Amino acid sequence: MPMDTGMSANDRRIRARLGTVVGTVAACSLLLAGCGGAPSAPALRLEMPVIDLGVLDPGTREVSIPIANVGGSPLKIAEVTSSCSCTVAEGPCELPAGGRGSVQATVKVSPGPGSARLAVACDQAEKTQVVHLTWFGKSPPQLVPSTLQLVRRRGEEARGKVEVS
DSSP states (O other), rough: OOOOOOOOHHHHHHHHHHHHHHEEEEEEEHHHHGOOOOOOOOEEESSSSSSEEEEEEEEEEEEEEEEEOSSSSSSSEEEEESSSTEEEEESSSEEEHHHEEEEEEEEEEOEEEEEEEEEEEESSSSSSSEEEEEEEEOOOOOOOOSSSOOOOOOTTTOOOOOOOO
């Protein structure tokens, strides 16, 4: 026979369910905290997967590309490769858990549009991360054709107008 504790059957059911919910939340908290087990795997995150460098003067330009290890253990950078010879890059050897760093790139800017794709590979991370760099190299204005011939009649002044757009 059930004991009379002053609670209705509905109150007892609610209390039993609440106990189950509290137990489940406690178990999940222990799992998320890791229970003192191994730290989570390293995880590379590129702060900016696309970087537009804008309009640049021709020559070389140093670029710093921010990266982060959002995992729970140290991250080792295996290599940084470029899609073209116009950009050479290298990263830090290792990022601590939760640490930030940067990949340093040297970009050789020529007149006109340019781009490079940098792939950052890590020993422990599951996949290579890619950052795209874009820029436009300035170039001096050029007149094509390089000479203009004005035809005039004898005795008339040669006059002309050139518009550059």
